Amino acid sequence: MKFELMDFLMNPFVLMFAAVITGILFGKIKFGKFNFGVSGALFTGLFIGWLAYSLGNLIIEKGETAAGYKAATVMMGNGIISSDFFDFFLIIFVAAVGLLAAKDMKAVLKKYGARFVILGVLITFIGGFMTYAMTLLSSDKGSSAYExxxxxxxxxxSSPGLAAALETAGKHAEDVSKEFEKASIKDKKEILKVVDPEGKLDVNTTTSLTQEQIDKYIAYAEAGVGIGHAVAYPFGVLIVILGVNFLPKLFxxxxxxxxRKYEKEMKEARDSVSGKNDTRSSI
Structure with a gap:
C-alpha cells in the first residue's frame, strides 16, 4: 500500500489530534502569570484549520492530477471536519459536564441557587438582547441573522448553544426556501443571491427553488452560524481567561x-444536604 503524504495530512483524525496535541503544548506556555490551558487547542485548531483549508483550495485549483486531489475534495466537502465528529464529541462533552456537576448539584442549588439562577438568566438574556439589537443594526450592512x-x-x-443554533438555522433556512413564493421581495433577493450567485434567476419570475438550491441555502445558513461562532469564540475565551486572572487582582x-471560605461553605452545604448537621444537633 502506497503512503500518500497529502492524504495523511488531510485525514480528519490527523487534523484533530494535531490540534489537540499542539493545543495542550501551547496551553502550557506562560504569558506572564497566566496560560491558556486546554483552551489552547481552540487557537491551534483555528490555525491548523486555516492551513488545511488553504492547502485544500490550492490542491483543488491545480486540478484532478494534483497529489491529494481526492482527499482535498472530501475534506473541503465536509467543511474540514465532518459534522458527525462535532456532534459525537459535543455529546461526550455535555455528558461529561453533567456527570461532573451532578455530585454537588443539590448542595450548590441549596447554598447559591437563587443567585446562580438569576445570574445565569441575566447573562443569557442580556447577551440575547444585544444579539437581537445588533441583528437589527447590521442587517443593512451585509451581515445575516445566521452569522x-x-x-x-x-x-x-457555548458549544451546546452552537449545536442548537445550527439546528435552528438549518430548519429556518429549509422552511424559508421551501416557502419561497410566500417570502418578501427582500428575502427572495437574499436567497437568490446565495443559491444563484451568477444572477440568472429573476426575483419576479422565480416561484420556487429546486432541492439542490434548498440544500445550498441550508448549507449557507449553517455556515453563517459557524463563521460567527468561530470569530467570536476566541474573544469570549480570552475575556474569560483574562477576567479569571486579573479580576482578583483588580478587587x-x-x-x-x-x-478556604468556599470549601468551608460547600462542606456545610453538603453536610446539610446529607443530613449530617441534623444528626449532630439531635445528639
Whole structure:
C-alpha cells in the first residue's frame, strides 16, 4: 500500500489530534502569570484549520492530477471536519459536564441557587438582547441573522448553544426556501443571491427553488452560524481567561482565603444536604 503524504495530512483524525496535541503544548506556555490551558487547542485548531483549508483550495485549483486531489475534495466537502465528529464529541462533552456537576448539584442549588439562577438568566438574556439589537443594526450592512446568532453562542463560549443554533438555522433556512413564493421581495433577493450567485434567476419570475438550491441555502445558513461562532469564540475565551486572572487582582482578593471560605461553605452545604448537621444537633 502506497503512503500518500497529502492524504495523511488531510485525514480528519490527523487534523484533530494535531490540534489537540499542539493545543495542550501551547496551553502550557506562560504569558506572564497566566496560560491558556486546554483552551489552547481552540487557537491551534483555528490555525491548523486555516492551513488545511488553504492547502485544500490550492490542491483543488491545480486540478484532478494534483497529489491529494481526492482527499482535498472530501475534506473541503465536509467543511474540514465532518459534522458527525462535532456532534459525537459535543455529546461526550455535555455528558461529561453533567456527570461532573451532578455530585454537588443539590448542595450548590441549596447554598447559591437563587443567585446562580438569576445570574445565569441575566447573562443569557442580556447577551440575547444585544444579539437581537445588533441583528437589527447590521442587517443593512451585509451581515445575516445566521452569522449574528453564531456570534452570540461564540461570545458565550457555548458549544451546546452552537449545536442548537445550527439546528435552528438549518430548519429556518429549509422552511424559508421551501416557502419561497410566500417570502418578501427582500428575502427572495437574499436567497437568490446565495443559491444563484451568477444572477440568472429573476426575483419576479422565480416561484420556487429546486432541492439542490434548498440544500445550498441550508448549507449557507449553517455556515453563517459557524463563521460567527468561530470569530467570536476566541474573544469570549480570552475575556474569560483574562477576567479569571486579573479580576482578583483588580478587587484585591486573597484567592487562598476565598478558596478556604468556599470549601468551608460547600462542606456545610453538603453536610446539610446529607443530613449530617441534623444528626449532630439531635445528639
Amino acid at each position: 449574528v446568532s453564531g456570534v452570540y453562542t461564540g461570545a458565550l463560549t 484585591r482578593m486573597d484567592l487562598k482565603e476565598e478558596r
